[in-house]
Amino acid sequence: MKDITLTASLDGAKLIARNQEATIVRRVQFKLQRSFDLEQAEWLDAEPLRGKLQRGELDAFEIPIDAYHAKASFHGLAGNATAQVDGVKAAAKMSSGDEPKPLLTLTFEAFPDAALLTWLAASVKEHVEVELLALQGDLLEDAADRFRAAVGGLKASGMTAAIGVGGEKQVEIEGTGKAEKKPAKKRKGRR
Numbered sequence: 540m541k542d543i544t545l546t547a548s549l550d551g552a553k554l555i556a557r558n559q560e561a562t563i564v565r566r567v568q569f570k571l572q573r574s575f576d577l578e579q580a581e582w583l584d585a586e587p588l589r590g591k592l593q594r595g596e597l598d599a600f601e602i603p604i605d606a607y608h609a610k611a612s613f614h615g616l617a618g619n620a621t622a623q624v625d626g627v628k629a630a631a632k633m634s635s636g637d638e639p640k641p642l643l644t645l646t647f648e649a650f651p652d653a654a655l656l657t658w659l660a661a662s663v664k665e666h667v668e669v670e671l672l673a674l675q676g677d678l679l680e681d682a683a684d685r686f687r688a689a690v691g692g693l694k695a696s697g698m699t700a701a702i703g704v705g706g707e708k709q710v711e712i713e714g715t716g717k718a719e720k721k722p723a724k725k726r727k728g729r730r
Contacts, residue, residue, distance in 0.1 A: 540607050540626075543582045544670045547571035549615075550644070552659040554651060567651040568627065569659055571669060575631050575641035583629055592631055592641050599632035604645075609671040611647070617661030622649040623674070 552569035573579070580589040583602055591597045604626030613620045627646040633639045649655060 547573035549662045566648045568648045571645045575643035601630045608674045612670040615662045615667035620658035622655045624649045
């Protein structure tokens with residue numbers, strides 16, 4: 540899951556408290572609902588499930604998105620707010636009525652602060668625009684940059700290292716390991 544911008548109805552928000560390692564952690568959990576278009580299906584990597592939902596092969600489905608962390612920007616009639624959010628779940632179902640269409644409900648959590656709580660309270664049941672910028676990509680890119688810098692520094696030393704997985708040699712990086720010792724020459728002579 541990457542970055543996405545969407546318009547949705549803010550269906551509700553609630554404060555929750557969890558007991559984690561002898562401390563109480565308070566979070567605000569909120570739900571965004573919208574029509575389940577192909578763009579969101581691609582974002583969730585759930586195109587086949589959306590198709591089955593439309594064909595009537597599924598009544599509903601739920602996908603955990605708890606590995607998704609993003610910087611969120613919220614825009615609506617009540618103003619703007621920002622927060623770092625953690626995904627909880629994405630639930631899809633068909634709407635009722637004469638012309639049913641797929642609906643998507645996204646549930647997120649964030650640490651409550653006064654600005655976010657005020658914005659959520661003023662925006663409940665309103666349509667809002669939400670921009671989600673995934674934080675994982677930044678973390679992975681930062682780790683890759685550090686790795687490249689470390690390898691670049693070690694290459695100058697002229698050493699070689701091999702990286703193995705499961706006992707099999709996978710990658711050899713020149714200039715990144717201990718210098719190999721040359722075997723001593725055997726000399727003939729007296730003992």
